[in-house]
Amino acid sequence: MSSTKPNDNTGQSPRRNMITCRGVKKWFGDFQALKGVDLDVGEQEVVVVLGPSGSGKSTLIRCINRLEVHQEGIIEVDGVELTNDLRNIEKIRSEVGMVFQLFNLFPHLSVLDNITLGPIWVRKKARVEAEKTAMELLERVGIPEQAAKFPGQLSGGQQQRVAIARALAMEPKIMLFDEPTSALDPEMIAEVLDVMRDLARRGMTMVIVTHEMGFAREVADRLVFMESGEIVEVGTTEQFFSAPREERTKKFLSQIL
Amino acid sequence: MTTVINANVSSQKSWFKWVRDNLFSSVAGTIQTFAFAALVVVVLRWLLGVAFAEKNDWTAVATNMRLLVSYNYPLSQFIRIWVAAGVLLVCAAASLGAWRFDPALTVKRMARTFYSVAVVAALCALLMPSSAPGVLVRTLWLVSTVLAIAGFAASAVASKRNNLTVSFGALLTSSVVGLLAILWFVPFGNYGVVGGSPFANPGDTVARSTKEPWTVIFTLVLFTFWASRALGTKTVAIVRSALLAFWLVGPAFLIFVVLRDPAFDWQRVWAVDVPLAAGFAFGGGLLVYLLAKPTRSSLARLVGVALSAFAILNWVAGFFGWYGMLQKVRISMLLLAILVLILPAFAGSQSKRLRIAVAWGGFILVLHWLITAINTPSTLVISAPPFLGGFTLTFAISYYVVLASFPLGVLLALARTSDLPLFRMMSTAYIEVFRGVPLITILFLFTVMLPLFLPRGMAVSDLAAVFAGYSIFSAAYLAENVRGGLQSVRQGQYEAANALGLTVFQRTLLIVLPQGLRVSIPNLVGQGIATLKETSLIAIIGGFDLLRIANSTIPNQPQFLGQKRPGLLFIAMVYFILAYTMSKSSQRLERRLDAGRM
Numbered sequence: 055m056s057s058t059k060p061n062d063n064t065g066q067s068p069r070r071n072m073i074t075c076r077g078v079k080k081w082f083g084d085f086q087a088l089k090g091v092d093l094d095v096g097e098q099e100v101v102v103v104l105g106p107s108g109s110g111k112s113t114l115i116r117c118i119n120r121l122e123v124h125q126e127g128i129i130e131v132d133g134v135e136l137t138n139d140l141r142n143i144e145k146i147r148s149e150v151g152m153v154f155q156l157f158n159l160f161p162h163l164s165v166l167d168n169i170t171l172g173p174i175w176v177r178k179k180a181r182v183e184a185e186k187t188a189m190e191l192l193e194r195v196g197i198p199e200q201a202a203k204f205p206g207q208l209s210g211g212q213q214q215r216v217a218i219a220r221a222l223a224m225e226p227k228i229m230l231f232d233e234p235t236s237a238l239d240p241e242m243i244a245e246v247l248d249v250m251r252d253l254a255r256r257g258m259t260m261v262i263v264t265h266e267m268g269f270a271r272e273v274a275d276r277l278v279f280m281e282s283g284e285i286v287e288v289g290t291t292e293q294f295f296s297a298p299r300e301e302r303t304k305k306f307l308s309q310i311l
Numbered sequence: 312m313t314t315v316i317n318a319n320v321s322s323q324k325s326w327f328k329w330v331r332d333n334l335f336s337s338v339a340g341t342i343q344t345f346a347f348a349a350l351v352v353v354v355l356r357w358l359l360g361v362a363f364a365e366k367n368d369w370t371a372v373a374t375n376m377r378l379l380v381s382y383n384y385p386l387s388q389f390i391r392i393w394v395a396a397g398v399l400l401v402c403a404a405a406s407l408g409a410w411r412f413d414p415a416l417t418v419k420r421m422a423r424t425f426y427s428v429a430v431v432a433a434l435c436a437l438l439m440p441s442s443a444p445g446v447l448v449r450t451l452w453l454v455s456t457v458l459a460i461a462g463f464a465a466s467a468v469a470s471k472r473n474n475l476t477v478s479f480g481a482l483l484t485s486s487v488v489g490l491l492a493i494l495w496f497v498p499f500g501n502y503g504v505v506g507g508s509p510f511a512n513p514g515d516t517v518a519r520s521t522k523e524p525w526t527v528i529f530t531l532v533l534f535t536f537w538a539s540r541a542l543g544t545k546t547v548a549i550v551r552s553a554l555l556a557f558w559l560v561g562p563a564f565l566i567f568v569v570l571r572d573p574a575f576d577w578q579r580v581w582a583v584d585v586p587l588a589a590g591f592a593f594g595g596g597l598l599v600y601l602l603a604k605p606t607r608s609s610l611a612r613l614v615g616v617a618l619s620a621f622a623i624l625n626w627v628a629g630f631f632g633w634y635g636m637l638q639k640v641r642i643s644m645l646l647l648a649i650l651v652l653i654l655p656a657f658a659g660s661q662s663k664r665l666r667i668a669v670a671w672g673g674f675i676l677v678l679h680w681l682i683t684a685i686n687t688p689s690t691l692v693i694s695a696p697p698f699l700g701g702f703t704l705t706f707a708i709s710y711y712v713v714l715a716s717f718p719l720g721v722l723l724a725l726a727r728t729s730d731l732p733l734f735r736m737m738s739t740a741y742i743e744v745f746r747g748v749p750l751i752t753i754l755f756l757f758t759v760m761l762p763l764f765l766p767r768g769m770a771v772s773d774l775a776a777v778f779a780g781y782s783i784f785s786a787a788y789l790a791e792n793v794r795g796g797l798q799s800v801r802q803g804q805y806e807a808a809n810a811l812g813l814t815v816f817q818r819t820l821l822i823v824l825p826q827g828l829r830v831s832i833p834n835l836v837g838q839g840i841a842t843l844k845e846t847s848l849i850a851i852i853g854g855f856d857l858l859r860i861a862n863s864t865i866p867n868q869p870q871f872l873g874q875k876r877p878g879l880l881f882i883a884m885v886y887f888i889l890a891y892t893m894s895k896s897s898q899r900l901e902r903r904l905d906a907g908r909m
């Protein structure tokens with residue numbers, strides 16, 4: 055399968071594909087969570103995934119770095135197909151950053167150690183160098199003064215920004231976000247979205263699951279609408295919000311906007 | 312018990328208020344207080360009556376102190392015991408200093424402790440039976456008075472400056488000075504055995520052969536504590552690693568080299584032992600250095616598998632007697648194979664590779680030296696066979712059983728929670744089997760039966776058999792305690808580690824174990840305490856530990872015939888003090904690890 059196949063379901067200009075999903079199916083026991091998903095994400099593209107609760111959004115992006123294992127279909131990340139080969143998986147994971155809804159920082163490590171862990175142990179960088187990069191990243195997400203603290207001493211918004219810095223420290227080619235602001239108090243959402251906006255501006259390839267419609271409209275190159283394990287509609291931001299093709303999309307948008 | 316004391320009220324008033332609010336706040340409370348006080352008085356009176364009854368001869372303990380500490384260790388070589396004890400205490404002090412041990416001791420809390428001890432001492436003095444030695448009663452009154460005055464002074468100071476704290480160093484220094492003063496000037500009496508005949512000089516201070524070594528040791532302890540505290544950040548890191556290495560092999564070195572004084576056959580040492588050690592240290596180090604390069608991880612895996620196959624073959628061959636090989640070659644081979652196998656997880660920059668190689672080299676040199684020393688005959692001339700006995704035996708066994716069962720137990724716990732059914736089954740079988748058999752049975756099995764199963768030429772000493780059996784038993788319990796902790800690590804932690812691309816090995820080592828073990832600390836310390844106390848089972852299989860000496864050796868001496876009670880009460884106190892210290896330090900450790908974290 056060619057990984058440079060252009061998107062056939064949108065009017066996007068063809069870019070190099072970073073993520074390619076073809077006919078991805080996933081079952082949890084008898085329950086089918088993904089029912090044949092096709093999706094392409096080009097280089098430097100920002101794709102936002104929308105959909106009602108339980109529609110399989112998290113399952114899809116967790117399949118992309120193999121936190122979940124799909125049973126049928128093909129997923130390619132940066133031209134490499136996801137198989138059961140362990141080293142293959144570790145390599146892909148180190149190139150795909152993931153930010154979780156509940157942050158999942160390591161509570162026994164300081165903020166700085168959380169960020170340098172991956173570069174030192176996976177990228178085999180020297181500690182001094184890793185710490186320098188970590189400080190730059192903390193600067194970028196706006197909390198350099200928290201470096202020595204432990205995650206339990208930070209606010210939710212600060213924790214999520216550390217989580218983003220931790221993912222970025224691996225110099226990933228792709229960033230996945232699974233509802234990064236859903237566990238945050240309203241006043242902290244903005245600070246996290248600012249960081250993500252900045253990332254998008256710098257040309258990071260991103261797949262974002264979010265319920266923040268305003269933010270989605272602003273940063274997304276394309277929007278994907280999922281329902282009960284299927285992709286119902288994919289479109290550019292403008293087309294998606296102003297002229298959705300599918301009935302189910304219209305209904306979803308009318309409920310949420 | 313928490314008391315909220317208003318800083319502006321004088322301490323007397325606040326004490327009065329505390330007593331009123333906590334002890335006499337209601338009729339029921341008042342009755343409870345009096346009932347409890349009566350119970351304390353009755354129990355204490357009974358205990359002291361038992362301990363200092365007319366027929367109890369406490370000189371049995373005082374005279375046999377050396378027996379209790381080190382059993383039959385020859386008096387002419389006793390300096391070795393002092394050196395071993397000194398090195399242990401000095402390293403303990405260095406560790407406290409290097410890890411900046413400085414708990415916040417508020418003067419207010421110290422005052423409270425002084426008062427409580429003063430009250431207990433006075434109570435004991437009051438309730439002493441008339442048969443108790445006069446010097447003890449007088450000492451108790453003295454202690455009570457001094458502490459009451461100290462408590463009064465401390466609370467007077469605290470009432471002016473509420474949150475005043477005392478540094479641990481100051482406390483340590485003053486305690487040591489106080490202890491030495493007591494040792495030199497309080498007439499506890501001088502008891503002992505010289506040339507087989509016991510002597511007793513009740514009016515004297517402790518023997519000079521006891522006072523002088525303690526004085527030297529304590530002086531060194533203070534010096535090391537302050538010196539290691541003053542170290543800068545760069546040096547302290549090195550000192551810390553050195554101390555960690557000491558706590559791993561130091562006690563074994565003290566036991567087998569300092570106490571046992573091996574009579575090396577130097578010709579053989581230079582011809583065989585040194586080249587072997589050097590070969591493994593430098594050859595292995597070079598191999599490790601070369602293979603730890605991140606780009607060579609596939610090669611490292613390949614070499615690791617080949618080495619493991621060879622190492623396992625050596626053990627099998629040894630067991631069936633196919634070809635001979637020095638035991639330490641087998642051990643080193645296996646260790647090198649394991650290191651190379653896990654090497655890709657630790658691969659990194661050049662300085663990191665160098666560190667790993669140097670660590671391996673140092674480790675192998677120490678290990679080879681120890682194995683050689685253990686297998687070399689001792690120069691000691693001892694009247695009865697075991698060279699370890701009394702407290703030294705209790706300490707050696709419990710220390711190394713805890714140390715050895717820890718990694719084994721953690722591995723078992725990891726296997727039991729792993730995704731691989733084979734690992735799970737094997738670990739479950741091990742745990743269930745060893746938890747299902749009483750410790751005493753295992754100890755008998757290992758000392759009596761194990762030699763029968765071993766092939767010819769593979770003999771083990773009783774000490775080694777006890778150590779192996781006890782560690783294997785203890786690991787089964789430890790595994791269950793650790794498993795509880797591992798299960799408390801949340802799924803999100805695994806996912807975050809995976810998402811970073813950590814390998815399973817790295818994830819376990821860096822994320823899961825640190826979090827899981829922290830949760831297990833209370834249980835692990837509980838198990839450590841149990842291990843310490845259950846070393847007394849060694850008595851049943853022929854070892855001369857504290858219990859055996861108190862229960863049968865002393866009561867069989869002609870001059871102390873049937874004197875069991877003082878010895879048993881004494882060792883009960885020793886066990887209690889050790890267990891209580893462990894329990895307290897675990898609570899402190901927990902608090903420290905919890906501070907500021909989730």
Ligand SMILES: Nc1ncnc2c1ncn2[C@@H]1O[C@H](COP(=O)(O)OP(=O)(O)OP(=O)(O)O)[C@@H](O)[C@H]1O
Pocket residue numbers: 082085087105106107108109110111112113114
């Ligand atoms: N580990 C699992 N075992 C069984 N079923 C699961 C598992 N994970 C997810 N599911 C099911 O798969 C479906 C899709 O779940 P998923 O978490 O992908 O939904 P989602 O779109 O992310 O929803 P939300 O917006 O609530 O996060 C749901 O019906 C869920 O119950």
Ligand SMILES: [Mg+2]
Pocket residue numbers: 111112113232233
């Ligand atoms: Mg979800």
